Amino acid sequence: MGFLDLFSAASMPVLKVLIVTGLGSFLALDSINLLGPVTRKHVNELVFFVFNPSIVASNLAGTITYESLISLWFMPVNILLTFIIGSALGWVLILIAKPSQHLKGLVLGTCSAGNLGNLLLIIVPAVCKEKGTPFGDSDVCTVNGMAYASLSLAIGAVFIWSYVYNLVRVFSGDSENNQTESMNEDVTVPLLPSSESEPSGPAEGKMKVMFKAMKRRWGNFSNRVNLTAVFAPSTIGATFGFAIGTIAPIRNLLIGTEAPLRMIQDSASLVGEAAVPVMTLIVGGNLVKGLKGSAISIPLVLGIAAVRYIFLPLFGILVVKGALYFGLVTADPLYRFVLLLQFALPPAMSIGTITQLFGAGESDCSVIMLWTYGLASISLTLWSTFFMWLVA
Numbered sequence: 001m002g003f004l005d006l007f008s009a010a011s012m013p014v015l016k017v018l019i020v021t022g023l024g025s026f027l028a029l030d031s032i033n034l035l036g037p038v039t040r041k042h043v044n045e046l047v048f049f050v051f052n053p054s055i056v057a058s059n060l061a062g063t064i065t066y067e068s069l070i071s072l073w074f075m076p077v078n079i080l081l082t083f084i085i086g087s088a089l090g091w092v093l094i095l096i097a098k099p100s101q102h103l104k105g106l107v108l109g110t111c112s113a114g115n116l117g118n119l120l121l122i123i124v125p126a127v128c129k130e131k132g133t134p135f136g137d138s139d140v141c142t143v144n145g146m147a148y149a150s151l152s153l154a155i156g157a158v159f160i161w162s163y164v165y166n167l168v169r170v171f172s173g174d175s176e177n178n179q180t181e182s183m184n185e186d187v188t189v190p191l192l193p194s195s196e197s198e199p200s201g202p203a204e205g206k207m208k209v210m211f212k213a214m215k216r217r218w219g220n221f222s223n224r225v226n227l228t229a230v231f232a233p234s235t236i237g238a239t240f241g242f243a244i245g246t247i248a249p250i251r252n253l254l255i256g257t258e259a260p261l262r263m264i265q266d267s268a269s270l271v272g273e274a275a276v277p278v279m280t281l282i283v284g285g286n287l288v289k290g291l292k293g294s295a296i297s298i299p300l301v302l303g304i305a306a307v308r309y310i311f312l313p314l315f316g317i318l319v320v321k322g323a324l325y326f327g328l329v330t331a332d333p334l335y336r337f338v339l340l341l342q343f344a345l346p347p348a349m350s351i352g353t354i355t356q357l358f359g360a361g362e363s364d365c366s367v368i369m370l371w372t373y374g375l376a377s378i379s380l381t382l383w384s385t386f387f388m389w390l391v392a
Contacts, residue, residue, distance in 0.1 A: 003385070003389070005131075005132030006132065006133075006385045006388045006389055006392075007381070007385045008130070008132065009127060009130035009131070009132045009133045009385075009388065010127065010380075010381050010382075010384035010385040010388060011381045011385075012126065012130050013122070013123045013126030013127050013130070013384075014123070014377055014380050014381045014384070016122075016126055017119070017122055017123065017126075017280060017377075018377050020277060020280040020281060020284065021280055021281075021283055021284035021287070021373075022284060023281065023284060024280065024281035024282060024283060024284020024285045024287075025284040025285060025287055025288050026284075027281065027284075027285065028040065028284065028285035028286075028288040029288065035281065035282075035285040040282055040285050040286065043278060043281075043282060044282055046278075047275060047278055047279055047282065048232070048233060048234075049233050050233075050271060051271065051272060051274050051275035051278060051279075052117070052153065052233060052234040052237065052275055053233040053234050053236060053237030053240075054237065054268045054269075054271040054272035054275070055121065055146075055150060055237075055269075055271075055272030055273070055275045055276075056150040056153055056154055056234050056237040056238050056241060056272075057237035057238070057240045057241040057244075057268055057272075058241070058265060058268040058269040058272050059146040059147050059149075059150040059241065059269075059272070060147055060150050060151065060154075060237075060238055060241025060242060060244075060245055061240070061241040061244035061245045061251070061254065061255060061265060061268075062143070062147075062245070062255055062265065062269075063143055063144060063146070063147035063245070064147060064151075064241065064242060064245035064246065065245055065246060065251075066245075066246040069242065069245075069246055071330050072148075072151065072335075074323055074328050074329050074339070075148070075151055075152065075155065075338075075339065076155050078319065078320070078323070078339050078342060079116060079152065079155050079156060079159060079342060080159065081319055082112070082114060082116075082312065082316070082342055082343055083112045083113065083159055083163060084112075085312060085315045085319075086111045086112030086113070086114075086307065086308075086312055087108055087111065087112040089111055089307045089311050089312065090107050090108040090109075090110075090111030090112060090304075090307060091108065093107060093111065093300075093303045093304065093307060094107055094108070096303070097297070097299065097300045097303055099296075099297075099300055101171060101173075102171060102172055102173070102360045102361055103171075103296065103300075103361050103364060104171045105167040105168040105169070105170060105171030105172060105360070105361075106168060106171075106351070106355060106360070106361040106364060106365055106368070107300070107304060108164075108167050108171075109164040109167050109168055109347070109351050109354070110304050110308075110347040110351055110365075110368055110372070111304055111307045111308065111312075111347075112163070112164065113156070113159070113160050113163075113164045113347060113348040113350075113351060114156075114308070114312075114342060114343075114344075114345035114346065114347065114348060115345045115346055115347065115348050115349060116152045116153060116155070116156030116160075116342060116345065116348065117149065117150075117152055117153025117154075117156050117157065117234070118153070118279045118280075118283065118349065119345055119346070119380075120148070120149035120152050120153070120338065120341065120342075120345075121146070121149045121150070121153065121275065121276050121279070122276050122279075122280060123341070123380070123384070124145035124146070124148065124149050124334075124337075124338060124341075125142045125145050125146055125149075127145075127337075127384070127388075128141035128142045128145050128334075129142065133388060134333045134388055134391060134392035135333055135334045135337070141334055144332075144334055144335075145334055145338070148334070148335060148338045149338070150238065150241070151238065152338065152342060153234055153238075154234050154235050154237070154238030155238075156348070157232045157234050157235055157350075158232075158235055160348055160350055160351075161232060161350075164348070164350075164351060164354060165354050165357075168351075168354050168355060168358055168360065168361075169358055171360070172358040172359075172360035172361075173360075244265075282349075283349055283373070286349060286352060286366075286369065287366075287369055287370050287373055289363070289366035289370075290366040290367045290368075290369055290370025290371070291370065292363065292366070293363075293367060294363035294364045294366065294367045295363075295364070296361075296364040296367055296368070298371075301367060301368055301371045301372075302371070304347070304368055304372060305371060305372050305375050308344075308345070308346060308347065308372060308379075309344065309372075309375060309376070309379035309383075312343045312344065313340070313343050313344040313383050315343065316339075316340050316342070316343025316344065317340065317343075317390070319339075319343070320336055320339045320340050323339075324336065333391040333392065334391075336390075336391045337387050337388060337391050340383075340387040340390070340391070341383070341384065341387060344379065344380065344383040344384075344387075345376075345380075346369075346372045346373050346375075346376040346380075347368065347369065347372055349369065351365060351369075352365050352366065352369060
């Protein structure tokens, strides 16, 4: 299997992504405005609430069994390591580049969180269809690859919305406001119920106050860690997919050509098929915002690109090679390829949504995305070629 064969197999999927991304950018131009900000917002909600959970649930349900789930246990660990190592490298970049305070969370977020779902859902199946790859039969490769990508999407969503969300929140100064509001609320809580609020006696009145205090504190906690976003639709879809795939009676009802309720699985697959092209168009549309520029320095942007496209993949090779040496991962070439690719992806597009929530570094994030996704066309091709050679 020659280098040119591997390079061709790696470059074709990236070129396909570039073409569809370019179409999305073209449709988002002000002169065209078919994929303007309002349209992107509504389509993005459709992807978030309908397409993503459908594709995740259907792919996991059709391919994951109890036995295969055990063999995939290292993937959450691998994704966690991408965040830890990326954060460490991001902190080194902060010490060197010394960005302003509100950009520190953005730098750490873009260095640690890769596009663990959308791009893998696009690239992995496309690689499977190319000749000259070390992944065997294309149909089997596509089915397994979609399962790995779907699992990566679900796990990545949890880490992004529980870790990166709070990083950006803390450095944007929102945490201080939340703490102040929480303290003010605590001050206004009466230590003892008033005479109007305890018609049933002091004991019941005290219980009501304690219940209200617990409810308020839980609300403050959920706002801080964004529990609604942690349990995103894709994560819920993954939960259903795991349950269907690993529980034999449910699997027999839904999965297979003889399953009595197979139309439910087929319908979910049909809806989920729209996720990949629509997500790619949205990525292209979002990149147009970066053309307007910002005050962020180009060396800082290139530093983020260096972390994501040079240092993280090198650490990824050490991690996956070490895991294989100690018997923590299977010898499946496709599985190891996906684990390696998780270290070489551009920043997660959802970071842009997070900066919008806090109004901190939104234009800077657009510029970072524009540059990093532009460079990703080169880096992903080269790293994909090397990774395929490595796992062959």
